[in-house]
Amino acid sequence: MLRFIVRRLVQMVGVMVVLSLLLFLWLRALPGGTVSAILGERATPASRAAMEEAFGLDQPVHIQYFKFVGRVLQGDFGPSTSVLPGTDALDIFLQRFPATIELSFFAMVIAIALGIPLGYFAARRRATFFDNASVIVSLVGVAVPVFFLGFLLKYIFAIKLGWLPVSGRQDGQLEATRVTGFFVLDGLLTREFDASWDALKHLVLPSITLASVPFAVIFRITRAAVLEVLDEDYIRTAESKGLTAKVIRGRHILRNAMLPVTTTIGLQLGALLAGAVLTERVFSWGGLGEALALSFERRDYPVLQVVILAAAMIYVIVNLLVDIMYAVIDPRVRTR
Amino acid sequence: MTFKRKATPLAVLTVAALALTACAQSDRDDSGSDTGSAAGTSTFTFGAAGAPKVMDPFYATDGETFRVTRQMFEGLVGIKAGTAEIEPELAESWEPDASGTNWTFNLKTGVKFHDGEPFNAEAVCKNFERMFDQNKDGQVAAEYWAGTFGAFKDKAATSLYKGCEAKDEKTVVLSVNRPTSGFPTFLSLDALSMQSPKAMETGKANEVKAQGEGFIYPEYSKAGVGTGPYKLEKYDEANKTVTLVRNDDYWGEKAKNAKVVFKIVPDETTRRQELEAKSINGYDLPNPADWKGLESAGNKVEIRPAFNVFYLGLNPIKNPKLADVKIRKAIYQALNREELVKTQLPEGAKVATQMMPDTVSGYNKSLEAVKYDPAAAKAAIAAAGGLTLEFAYPSEVTRPYMPNPQKLHQAMAADLEAAGITVKVTTKPWNGGYLDGVDANAFDAFLLGWTGDYDSAHNFIGTFFGSLDANNFGLTKHSFGATLAGDLAKADAIVDEAQRTAAYEKINQQIQEEYLPALAISHSPPALVVGEGVEGVVASPLTAEEFSGVTVGGK
Numbered sequence: 088m089l090r091f092i093v094r095r096l097v098q099m100v101g102v103m104v105v106l107s108l109l110l111f112l113w114l115r116a117l118p119g120g121t122v123s124a125i126l127g128e129r130a131t132p133a134s135r136a137a138m139e140e141a142f143g144l145d146q147p148v149h150i151q152y153f154k155f156v157g158r159v160l161q162g163d164f165g166p167s168t169s170v171l172p173g174t175d176a177l178d179i180f181l182q183r184f185p186a187t188i189e190l191s192f193f194a195m196v197i198a199i200a201l202g203i204p205l206g207y208f209a210a211r212r213r214a215t216f217f218d219n220a221s222v223i224v225s226l227v228g229v230a231v232p233v234f235f236l237g238f239l240l241k242y243i244f245a246i247k248l249g250w251l252p253v254s255g256r257q258d259g260q261l262e263a264t265r266v267t268g269f270f271v272l273d274g275l276l277t278r279e280f281d282a283s284w285d286a287l288k289h290l291v292l293p294s295i296t297l298a299s300v301p302f303a304v305i306f307r308i309t310r311a312a313v314l315e316v317l318d319e320d321y322i323r324t325a326e327s328k329g330l331t332a333k334v335i336r337g338r339h340i341l342r343n344a345m346l347p348v349t350t351t352i353g354l355q356l357g358a359l360l361a362g363a364v365l366t367e368r369v370f371s372w373g374g375l376g377e378a379l380a381l382s383f384e385r386r387d388y389p390v391l392q393v394v395i396l397a398a399a400m401i402y403v404i405v406n407l408l409v410d411i412m413y414a415v416i417d418p419r420v421r422t423r
Numbered sequence: 424m425t426f427k428r429k430a431t432p433l434a435v436l437t438v439a440a441l442a443l444t445a446c447a448q449s450d451r452d453d454s455g456s457d458t459g460s461a462a463g464t465s466t467f468t469f470g471a472a473g474a475p476k477v478m479d480p481f482y483a484t485d486g487e488t489f490r491v492t493r494q495m496f497e498g499l500v501g502i503k504a505g506t507a508e509i510e511p512e513l514a515e516s517w518e519p520d521a522s523g524t525n526w527t528f529n530l531k532t533g534v535k536f537h538d539g540e541p542f543n544a545e546a547v548c549k550n551f552e553r554m555f556d557q558n559k560d561g562q563v564a565a566e567y568w569a570g571t572f573g574a575f576k577d578k579a580a581t582s583l584y585k586g587c588e589a590k591d592e593k594t595v596v597l598s599v600n601r602p603t604s605g606f607p608t609f610l611s612l613d614a615l616s617m618q619s620p621k622a623m624e625t626g627k628a629n630e631v632k633a634q635g636e637g638f639i640y641p642e643y644s645k646a647g648v649g650t651g652p653y654k655l656e657k658y659d660e661a662n663k664t665v666t667l668v669r670n671d672d673y674w675g676e677k678a679k680n681a682k683v684v685f686k687i688v689p690d691e692t693t694r695r696q697e698l699e700a701k702s703i704n705g706y707d708l709p710n711p712a713d714w715k716g717l718e719s720a721g722n723k724v725e726i727r728p729a730f731n732v733f734y735l736g737l738n739p740i741k742n743p744k745l746a747d748v749k750i751r752k753a754i755y756q757a758l759n760r761e762e763l764v765k766t767q768l769p770e771g772a773k774v775a776t777q778m779m780p781d782t783v784s785g786y787n788k789s790l791e792a793v794k795y796d797p798a799a800a801k802a803a804i805a806a807a808g809g810l811t812l813e814f815a816y817p818s819e820v821t822r823p824y825m826p827n828p829q830k831l832h833q834a835m836a837a838d839l840e841a842a843g844i845t846v847k848v849t850t851k852p853w854n855g856g857y858l859d860g861v862d863a864n865a866f867d868a869f870l871l872g873w874t875g876d877y878d879s880a881h882n883f884i885g886t887f888f889g890s891l892d893a894n895n896f897g898l899t900k901h902s903f904g905a906t907l908a909g910d911l912a913k914a915d916a917i918v919d920e921a922q923r924t925a926a927y928e929k930i931n932q933q934i935q936e937e938y939l940p941a942l943a944i945s946h947s948p949p950a951l952v953v954g955e956g957v958e959g960v961v962a963s964p965l966t967a968e969e970f971s972g973v974t975v976g977g978k
Binding site: 117118119120121123124125126127128129130131132133134135137138141142144155158163164165166167168169170171172173174175176182183185186238241242245246249252253254255256257259260262263264265266268270273276277278279368369370371373377381384385386387388389 | 447448449450451466468473474476477484559560562563566569570633634635636637638639640644659660661662663664666682684686687688689690692693696697699700702819851852853854855856857858859860862871872873890892893
């Protein structure tokens with residue numbers, strides 16, 4: 088097991104080096120760039136040249152890359168140029184990471200808490216009204232674009248009903264104390280329960296929006312997996328042995344059906360960032376998804392680089408954790 | 424047994440949570456946060472599209488930063504509300520000598536910076552010396568100084584700035600190396616605001632450093648100290664809000680709101696929804712298509728007087744046929760600008776007769792718009808053996824003078840094709856090849872515009888055509904290029920205002936009737952919107968709205 092983990096970690100370093108090079112070259116190959124974004128219509132050949140020289144953009148690409156790697160090895164990704172100008176890109180990542188984790192956590196809780204039980208019951212009640220209705224709901228979850236769902240939910244619950252806030256993470260006038268960057272947790276830790284409650288209210292709509300796709304995927308995979316397991320010989324054997332329904336459900340159906348579901352949850356966690364780009368933008372959620380969208384739009388390369396590299400690293404780590412979980416759930420994996 | 428297994432993790436979590444609760448301390452001020460002043464206690468919340476760059480306006484270049492710093496800082500020269508005209512601010516009056524190079528400013532007395540330091544002649548000189556004396560990276564970051572005074576201390580001979588002398592506590596003489604029409608008007612720029620010399624020294628305000636592809640700003644830039652009606656309370660980066668609090672020691676009329684909060688909401692539709700939900704009191708640049716809907720919902724769309732020009736740039740370096748003025752005029756005649764303004768631009772937009780708006784001195788009132796004449800255009804194009812035009816527009820952007828580039832381009836391209844011109848459509852993202860392409864002479868024709876920084880003809884036509892090399896119109900390929908650039912330099916140096924205005928009027932006439940280096944299309948008024956119950960917002964053509972006189976719900 089240890090050798091397996093070490094091997095995967097070494098592979099991860101290789102992936103990151105190759106990705107950083109490809110990313111660096113891709114960004115430099117794009118037309119336009121930071122200088123255009125900063126100077127806008129006011130650019131003159133002289134101001135453009137002075138800025139390119141100041142940023143080292145007048146040097147050959149390989150020199151720029153080696154300088155970039157040299158700085159990154161010292162933990163310096165360079166200052167942001169537009170998302171939060173002047174602030175170190177890594178600090179922006181660290182500041183916004185809790186926002187995305189908080190949102191993703193609540194979204195995944197919603198997706199799993201609804202997806203697995205509904206998938207299980209839909210499979211057990213196959214071809215009933217409940218099954219058909221659940222499948223339709225899950226199809227809607229996949230088919231409706233995230234931004235549309237976000238705007239629709241805001242229109243109903245924030246504007247028309249006024250129950251929930253339109254956007255952001257917290258009411259700015261609460262003067263909440265920041266400890267961890269997880270606003271709900273911060274409120275609990277500092278006993279500013281109104282701040283915690285306000286942060287929770289801000290989380291409801293974006294979490295539901297972000298949960299829509301993973302919910303649908305988890306629901307469908309759970310349903311399919313349970314249906315497959317129900318047809319297995321060992322279920323019939325268990326029934327014929329006279330095991331109770333509770334034991335069959337818990338030990339034989341759910342445990343076996345959970346294998347593909349666990350893999351799916353892992354992949355969905357990694358894919359959440361893609362969904363977060365739109366959800367965070369629509370809800371002005373100050374997380375990594377919004378930073379990624381803004382940094383691309385405004386050509387903020389330092390932020391773009393750190394967010395993409397970190398997202399890739401998180402994706403690889405989550406998959407490694409899923410593989411380890413897989414080994415825990417299915418003992419056969421451990422022996423391979 | 425089962426109970427024990429389930430209860431153990433719960434107990435551990437509870438103990439851990441309690442332990443953590445004991446560690447974290449609330450930063451809230453129990454004494455209450457009201458400023459304690461007799462003035463209003465309400466808060467004005469404005470939806471901003473982006474994060475402010477720095478809290479030191481000297482290194483700022485963007486509207487989102489200036490919107491915040493404008494409430495905190497003031498210049499020697501101010502701008503009269505609702506106009507582009509200058510008026511006294513920290514200087515009560517000013518007077519040039521006969522040469523137009525030495526300007527005596529009489530300063531207001533009893534003014535203090537937010538840190539309690541006095542504002543006086545010495546502080547003014549320290550400010551100018553600080554701005555003039557920039558390191559290499561600071562010179563790149565301080566774009567507005569470079570754009571107005573030209574050079575810094577290490578190239579003093581080429582700089583417009585000559586020196587500053589404090590005559591007494593309230594009299595200061597600013598000297599420039601040559602007279603220019605922009606001085607002292609451009610002292611109204613937010614970037615050239617007065618800041619506390621002591622705070623700048625303590626916070627090492629000039630220690631800007633280029634690193635990677637951006638600038639690292641000194642500590643001072645996070646909390647600049649000015650003389651304005653508001654001062655910075657907090658910039659909560661994690662929650663994307665900037666909070667300003669009333670300066671109770673302000674020298675003038677105190678701000679009516681206790682606080683101004685800028686909530687950063689990059690998406691325009693979300694800003695609109697925030698206004699509908701009444702969680703913000705206003706936002707900038709609502710989509711013109713939404714103006715009517717916003718007003719019918721009880722909001723007020725405040726239309727600013729247009730202080731911009733939208734033009735069609737033509738580049739003879741890329742397409743030599745465009746060096747022929749008959750071709751350029753034919754393109755002008757082919758464009759139905761009346762229709763374009765009516766159908767594609769917001770209410771209040773006007774067809775342009777020249778490359779600057781009518782509020783700027785030097786605007787030539789006698790000029791008439793080139794008439795839409797597709798038949799004449801077609802004949803001229805045919806006589807020239809036809810014309811193929813690579814005509815570009817930017818994507819991923821809206822500008823105050825160009826709310827929807829794609830639709831404007833479609834309408835103009837249709838007009839050009841109707842006149843027998845073969846149009847090759849090109850589009851590039853604004854920051855992803857468009858601006859670079861314009862600068863690199865990559866397009867035959869392109870859509871662009873300009874919003875003025877201050878009330879001066881030089882800031883419009885001087886910016887476009889004042890340099891033979893640094894322009895987007897291939898002036899080196901035009902026989903009139905050097906003459907035009909020379910005439911603009913001469914007009915800029917005329918000290919007498921009436922003579923200078925006459926010179927600019929003449930140049931505008933030549934540009935429109937003889938040269939046509941670019942085709943002026945329109946002037947569009949941008950707007951901002953405020954919610955029900957918000958009073959006192961005066962729309963500024965320079966987007967320089969001050970919020971100290973704003974009330975919310977009558978408070």
